[in-house]
Amino acid sequence: MIAELDDRDGARLIGPLPTQDASIIIENLESDDAADLLGSIKEEQAEAILEQLPSRDRDELTELLTYHEESAGGIMATEPISAPVDATVGEVIELLRSLAEEMEDVYNVYLVDKTGRLEGKASLKELILAQPGQKAAEVMDREFPRVNVGMDREEVAGIFARYNLASAPVVDDNGQFLGRITHDDILDVMTEEVHEDIAYLTGQSEFDPGERSLYRNLRLRLPWLLLGLLGGLAAATLIAHFEPQLARLTPLIFFLPLVAAMGGNAGIQTSSLMVRGLATGDIGDYGLTARLARELVTALLTGSICGGATFGITYFWRSDLVLAVVVSTSLLAVIVLAAIIGALIPLMLKRFGLDPALATGPFITTTNDIFGLFIYLGIATLVLSKL
């Protein structure tokens, strides 16, 4: 049951237990779940628990804990679901029988040579349909997706989705078989990665629809609201700076929230697409220029349409040509600029090794708000100075 809780709840449950009891629980978990749990409790407690474990489990877990939690190594299990490549089908089945207790889900048996190099895989279906006397090597596949232990877990999820995999073997740089990743790990990864993106998108440090603690609720949200507040106060000083222009053509005031909001709306469309596209691999180095060009043309078109509509409505409403020109050209400029910022910032963040998802949510929206207001008031100043 503990395996199905998330790590934080699991840690909360296991934290107060005596080391003896905790180690029994850990011993009965699959190795990947056990490592995740040990990784999220206090270090001294984790070490005390490790000492109580049989030496094989201890070595396994110590190794798993060295991998980065967002890598393939961080989500793999090391249960020994491999057999010598020169075994017969009957021998492989015999081996499975001896492991049956320990393993819940078996989809494939991985066949390795004497040095532990992964040579092939045989699915249970293939084993069941073969004759017990046949060599396992005769029924095994040699060509199938394998995952390097250092691969990013989101990339691993992409491979599972592309090839509809139930499980995949994990190997090191020399092709040594290390463990396997199964479909349920991938479902967890997908949920976590997507919630991470939604968190940034909606201005929260973590996204947790199951959250019940008021304090945590506050801690996850307040910093982002304060960031937005800071941006809004910067916008206020910017507007104050342009007070004379606003006094000269007061209806300019009416459109302040519109201009700010449209920059935000257009920016988030582009940036969210870039961020998810970079995450899923739909957007890569190949064809990037063509894609950026397409985003720019989209922004020019939507900006022209929104600008045109605003020109008509504003002129009809206030019968003021100067006002209509300023508002509509600003809107076009703001939408185009927001798209450019929304497309480029995720790419820049990625280049600097940061999470592109930072370029969604309040951070980019606030930036777009301020740039938008600056453009609007700048254009207004320019036009008014020519009159």
Place this chain on the structure above:
Amino acid sequence: MIAELDDRDGARLIGPLPTQDASIIIENLESDDAADLLGSIKEEQAEAILEQLPSRDRDELTELLTYHEESAGGIMATEPISAPVDATVGEVIELLRSLAEEMEDVYNVYLVDKTGRLEGKASLKELILAQPGQKAAEVMDREFPRVNVGMDREEVAGIFARYNLASAPVVDDNGQFLGRITHDDILDVMTEEVHEDIAYLTGQSEFDPGERSLYRNLRLRLPWLLLGLLGGLAAATLIAHFEPQLARLTPLIFFLPLVAAMGGNAGIQTSSLMVRGLATGDIGDYGLTARLARELVTALLTGSICGGATFGITYFWRSDLVLAVVVSTSLLAVIVLAAIIGALIPLMLKRFGLDPALATGPFITTTNDIFGLFIYLGIATLVLSKL
């Protein structure tokens, strides 16, 4: 390969083919992929292809096409992966052997009685470890998750995640075995559902990071930008209505974008949490009142903190007590109202059978903008009238 494309690309590929060739492709797909593909091409073409198929495949696909695409029936496959409950293990394996060509991934065999009622399941592991002469009924499980054909596919995904399933049987209301759903279908469902939510969140009709067509790019985004534009213009007329008050205390103008943006920021935090929580099942009828109360308290606290900070900064900046009071109390009121709207609208949408995810993105942000400005200018009017 066609099975791995999304439906729209698959349809584009198969659309121009002669019926004869298309039907050969359809015949070789698994039934769920075939039904999805037929559902996304022109109806006449689909019917022409169906007529070319062997009658068993035709009946299967015709039935699959009757299920709603967002239900369990819409994602299940009907390959006959069942055996009579009184068969021996050897007979079940023999049956598998005869089906081996047709089926790619087998995880469980479902055991049914003479009327087709689902009685139990035997995993391949259990079959492999049993003696061929044993009755299948002896090694099968009787207690395991099964899915009703009409269940929402997102709920099905929740069951897969909770029990770490590789596959689950689908039954009708009488417990008749109809087909099975596998982990790869669930991965697709998760991706689609999450992209649906992100689309609404970021103001796009569909979310497709792989999109390459300019026209589609425009069509997915423009309606939402125009919706935002409409909201912004409504805000403009609202502000125009309060022109006398703004003339009396001009620095009120500086904070117009701040007040509008903070309502949007606070609202999206709450609404996105509600929407995903309703989708994943983390938020249900149980404990709903407590959760809503917690959201309200969070909003009161964040609102007070933001309001307090703004009071200090504004007063320090402009040395105007009236201004500082109006801006900071408005901010508190706006944040609390935005949280209430953000929590209640998803619940209302769900009650009326609409997608709660509509309550994220430009729709709710624009609503919050306008309400926020109305509160701000209303409080300003009230305070100014007392002076």
